Amino acid sequence: MLSQLSVKNLAVVEQLDLSFDSGMSAVTGETGSGKSILLQALSLALGARADSNLVRHGKNKADISAAFIVDQNQQVQSFLASHSLEDDGECILRRVFTSDGRSKAFINGSSVPLSIVRKIGDLLIDMHGQNEHQLLLRPDQQLFVLDGFAQLESDKAQLNRIVREHKELDEKINQLLNNQDIIEQQQALYSHQLEELNDAMLSQGELDTIESDFKISANVQSITEKTANVLNQLEQDSGVNAQLLSLSSTLSDALEMDDKLQTGFELINSAQVQTQEAIYELTQYLSKLSVSDQSAQEMEERISELYVLGRKHNCPIQSLLNVRDQLTAKLEEIGGGSTSIEEMRLQLDLIDKRYQSNAQALSVARSKKAKELSLLVTEAMQVLGMPGSEYKVGLNAKIKGVHLGGNESVEFLVKTNMGQDFKPLKKVASGGELSRISLAISVVGSDSEYTPTLIFDEVDVGISGAVAEVVGKKLQDLSKNYQIICITHLAQVAAFGHQHLQVSKCQQGDTVQTTVQQLSEAQRVEEVARILGGATITDKARLAAEEMISGSQAS
Numbered sequence: 001m002l003s004q005l006s007v008k009n010l011a012v013v014e015q016l017d018l019s020f021d022s023g024m025s026a027v028t029g030e031t032g033s034g035k036s037i038l039l040q041a042l043s044l045a046l047g048a049r050a051d052s053n054l055v056r057h058g059k060n061k062a063d064i065s066a067a068f069i070v071d072q073n074q075q076v077q078s079f080l081a082s083h084s085l086e087d088d089g090e091c092i093l094r095r096v097f098t099s100d101g102r103s104k105a106f107i108n109g110s111s112v113p114l115s116i117v118r119k120i121g122d123l124l125i126d127m128h129g130q131n132e133h134q135l136l137l138r139p140d141q142q143l144f145v146l147d148g149f150a151q152l153e154s155d156k157a158q159l160n161r162i163v164r165e166h167k168e169l170d171e172k173i174n175q176l177l178n179n180q181d182i183i184e185q186q187q188a189l190y191s192h193q194l195e196e197l198n199d200a201m202l203s204q205g206e207l208d209t210i211e212s213d214f215k216i217s218a219n220v221q222s223i224t225e226k227t228a229n230v231l232n233q234l235e236q237d238s239g240v241n242a243q244l245l246s247l248s249s250t251l252s253d254a255l256e257m258d259d260k261l262q263t264g265f266e267l268i269n270s271a272q273v274q275t276q277e278a279i280y281e282l283t284q285y286l287s288k289l290s291v292s293d294q295s296a297q298e299m300e301e302r303i304s305e306l307y308v309l310g311r312k313h314n315c316p317i318q319s320l321l322n323v324r325d326q327l328t329a330k331l332e333e334i335g336g337g338s339t340s341i342e343e344m345r346l347q348l349d350l351i352d353k354r355y356q357s358n359a360q361a362l363s364v365a366r367s368k369k370a371k372e373l374s375l376l377v378t379e380a381m382q383v384l385g386m387p388g389s390e391y392k393v394g395l396n397a398k399i400k401g402v403h404l405g406g407n408e409s410v411e412f413l414v415k416t417n418m419g420q421d422f423k424p425l426k427k428v429a430s431g432g433e434l435s436r437i438s439l440a441i442s443v444v445g446s447d448s449e450y451t452p453t454l455i456f457d458e459v460d461v462g463i464s465g466a467v468a469e470v471v472g473k474k475l476q477d478l479s480k481n482y483q484i485i486c487i488t489h490l491a492q493v494a495a496f497g498h499q500h501l502q503v504s505k506c507q508q509g510d511t512v513q514t515t516v517q518q519l520s521e522a523q524r525v526e527e528v529a530r531i532l533g534g535a536t537i538t539d540k541a542r543l544a545a546e547e548m549i550s551g552s553q554a555s
Contacts, residue, residue: 001483004067009056012514024479026497034514046121050097126451128442137426143410150369244272380440385467388418472496491531495552
């Protein structure tokens with residue numbers, strides 16, 4: 001449950017520290033006093049988008065903290081543990097945002113993304129606002145209410161993923177069909193290019209070496225002359241090899257007289273051996289170098305062929321095999337392989353079957369839960385002063401196909417008197433009736449396992465008198481299992497609260513300040529009397545307020 005709310009420098013609030021009790025807390029105040037600031041502060045603590053304009057004028061930042069007791073809430077404790085957030089039986093959400101647009105969120109002192117705050121917020125508080133009355137008239141909201149009551153949101157999300165998969169593939173098939181002429185032209189082009197590359201009998205080894213081989217072939221005469229000249233200088237009678245042999249022999253004789261010449265002798269001897277090996281290598285090279293005019297011409301023709309292919313595909317000749325593989329893949333993509341239109345259609349049929357299976361299961365679950373929701377809301381409407389009325393969740397089949405949300409649309413139907421026919425909610429319910437139906441759905445649709453705190457923001461608008469008393473009693477009964485916080489303008493509802501908070505606004509110099517105080521029993525009588533009697537509070541109004549509070553608490 002929510003135990004503490006602290007607000008600093010938020011709009012008209014300079015400093016506010018509130019404690020909340022279990023049971024039902026009634027929040028009242030004059031119109032324009034700033035009752036909605038409590039909800040705004042809580043929404044921000046729970047991860048709502050922050051507007052820098054909400055920072056109090058003249059201040060740098062707003063700071064909001066909401067503390068929850070969670071020692072009995074296994075869902076919240078598991079969530080905190082899974083995100084390595086210590087709890088010690090308490091969950092403290094803090095939000096800080098500045099006038100220049102920066103924002104930070106914390107859970108139990110640890111900085112966290114807003115997405116994490118929003119997720120845990122869904123486990124802590126369920127808010128029901130008066131704007132939901134009008135939302136109930138929209139078909140998408142009616143579907144949302146039913147699926148929320150039936151806990152089918154994850155099933156619907158999974159179904160919608162299948163729908164999007166189906167749509168993407170269907171659009172791809174249609175695009176291929178609509179561009180068939182272009183595709184055929186592409187196929188012809190790719191096939192011709194691929195045939196050229198295949199006819200060229202490419203091998204990566206040839207592509208990697210042919211340019212260097214051709215360079216040698218084109219310069220074989222010059223290479224032969226230069227190599228032969230070097231070889232001649234090495235091995236002629238007075239050449240380098242003969243001179244090194246002579247020097248080695250001479251130094252060998254001298255070595256017998258002084259062994260300090262050993263290193264010099266070894267170096268000259270090594271140079272002679274190296275020279276002999278060079279003569280062998282160069283001789284072998286020349287013996288293999290000879291290229292006939294015919295083979296040189298063939299090589300020139302071959303490299304010219306490869307250069308032509310390289311220019312066609314705008315790539316070096318070493319990449320021609322990669323180009324060939326890419327052309328093969330493109331041909332497969334537009335109709336020559338596993339993703340051909342025919343196979344795409346087979347895949348689309350499989351997706352369609354998955355959709356129908358999931359949609360049918362969703363329809364069965366909705367049908368069952370629609371009957372349950374209809375019965376429960378009808379019962380709640382009787383309690384809320386609508387005897388003889390009836391509520392029904394209608395499921396209307398959509399045309400055959402694949403649809404976001406499933407195979408049916410939802411329509412809320414009501415009849416406000418016995419003997420009447422069911423009609424759409426938007427055509428029947430008056431403002432007061434719509435408020436009570438919304439309240440009935442809010443009460444029925446709330447799930448204490450996930451939302452131990454329920455907040456009702458003037459959901460009693462449009463009702464009064466005895467019906468208002470019934471609404472207050474219903475909220476008080478609900479507070480036996482939930483923590484209820486009800487912002488109300490009705491004395492009959494406020495009287496049922498176990499705790500009464502009054503919101504007021506005052507002028508302080510050039511600024512406006514909103515404050516909230518917990519009322520004592522005497523102050524509470526004055527506040528309820530004010531709501532009953534208006535600006536002038538009479539003794540009769542006080543007596544009526546005292547009796548109303550006493551009777552409400554005795555029930």
